[in-house]
Amino acid sequence: MELSGKVALVTGASSGIGKAVTLTLLREGVNVAACARSQYRLDELREEAESLPGTLIIGSVDVGAEDQMHAFVEKARMLLGTINIVIANAGFGIMKPLVEMKLEEFDEVLSTNVRGVWITLHQTVPAMVEQGGGDVIIISSLSGKSGFAGGTAYSASKFAVRGLAQSLMHEVRQYDVRVVAVFPGSTDTRFFDGTPLSPDRDKILTSENVADVILHALHTPRRALTSEIDIRPANPK
Numbered sequence: 001m002e003l004s005g006k007v008a009l010v011t012g013a014s015s016g017i018g019k020a021v022t023l024t025l026l027r028e029g030v031n032v033a034a035c036a037r038s039q040y041r042l043d044e045l046r047e048e049a050e051s052l053p054g055t056l057i058i059g060s061v062d063v064g065a066e067d068q069m070h071a072f073v074e075k076a077r078m079l080l081g082t083i084n085i086v087i088a089n090a091g092f093g094i095m096k097p098l099v100e101m102k103l104e105e106f107d108e109v110l111s112t113n114v115r116g117v118w119i120t121l122h123q124t125v126p127a128m129v130e131q132g133g134g135d136v137i138i139i140s141s142l143s144g145k146s147g148f149a150g151g152t153a154y155s156a157s158k159f160a161v162r163g164l165a166q167s168l169m170h171e172v173r174q175y176d177v178r179v180v181a182v183f184p185g186s187t188d189t190r191f192f193d194g195t196p197l198s199p200d201r202d203k204i205l206t207s208e209n210v211a212d213v214i215l216h217a218l219h220t221p222r223r224a225l226t227s228e229i230d231i232r233p234a235n236p237k
């Protein structure tokens with residue numbers, strides 16, 4: 001499918017997978033509305049994207065805050081036009097055993113990883129249904145398919161995202177809106193900073209590996225839908 005000239009919204013675009021997807025789409029000539037909370041990291045993204053063919057707009061948005069997301073989506077529509085692609089990617093983890101975790105920490109993870117995804121889609125998918133087409137990519141995790149010690153908040157949030165994605169896929173496919181859930185394994189990003197997890201950074205996935213499978217899903221002919229994609233390091237040991 002030709003992507004040049006389309007408009008994409010990417011959340012969590014200031015680093016890691018979201019940044020790699022944003023740069024990949026801009027290289028394809030897609031115009032991208034990219035958001036995250038950190039303004040200075042978004043400014044760095046803008047500098048890196050300067051010579052790429054697609055147009056980039058950036059916005060400082062907390063995905064858990066509906067008013068902020070609403071304002072950014074409106075700005076994106078005004079400056080770039082109809083949104084054809086949404087990449088609901090923003091997320092983070094607090095990895096601790098339940099016996100050590102505070103309720104506030106659980107709420108924080110769920111607010112970004114589940115509520116934030118729902119808000120992002122609630123602000124964008126109705127227009128896709130109305131216009132009769134679009135592509136929604138939702139980033140879950142392999143932790144959304146199997147639990148692990150320390151994952152009572154993170155893994156729970158990513159299982160929830162899988163249920164959200166599957167349900168939405170069934171709701172909107174009749175309007176030619178394709179919903180793809182992506183389940184990455186360990187990927188070398190800032191995600192691991194501040195967590196007790198320490199994979200071998202040289203062996204796990206790169207953000208670009210994940211961006212490539214997302215691009216592949218977007219290029220799939222419109223009558224086909226790869227509804228779930230697992231991607232994991234080939235040999236993490």
Ligand SMILES: NC(=O)c1ccc[n+]([C@@H]2O[C@H](COP(=O)([O-])OP(=O)(O)OC[C@H]3O[C@@H](n4cnc5c(N)ncnc54)[C@H](OP(=O)(O)O)[C@@H]3O)[C@@H](O)[C@H]2O)c1
Nearest residue numbers: 012014015016017036037038062063091141186187189191
């Ligand atoms: N790295 C992995 O091994 C891995 C594996 C499977 C799935 N994932 C998932 O992949 C997604 C991207 O993570 P990553 O690995 O690329 O980590 P990352 O480098 O830490 O990127 C996370 C992005 O999400 C943004 N973000 C976090 N909380 C936000 C909020 N409340 N509102 C708006 N933006 C927010 C961050 O920007 P700001 O801090 O500037 O807001 C950043 O741009 C996440 O959903 C993560 O769960 C990661």
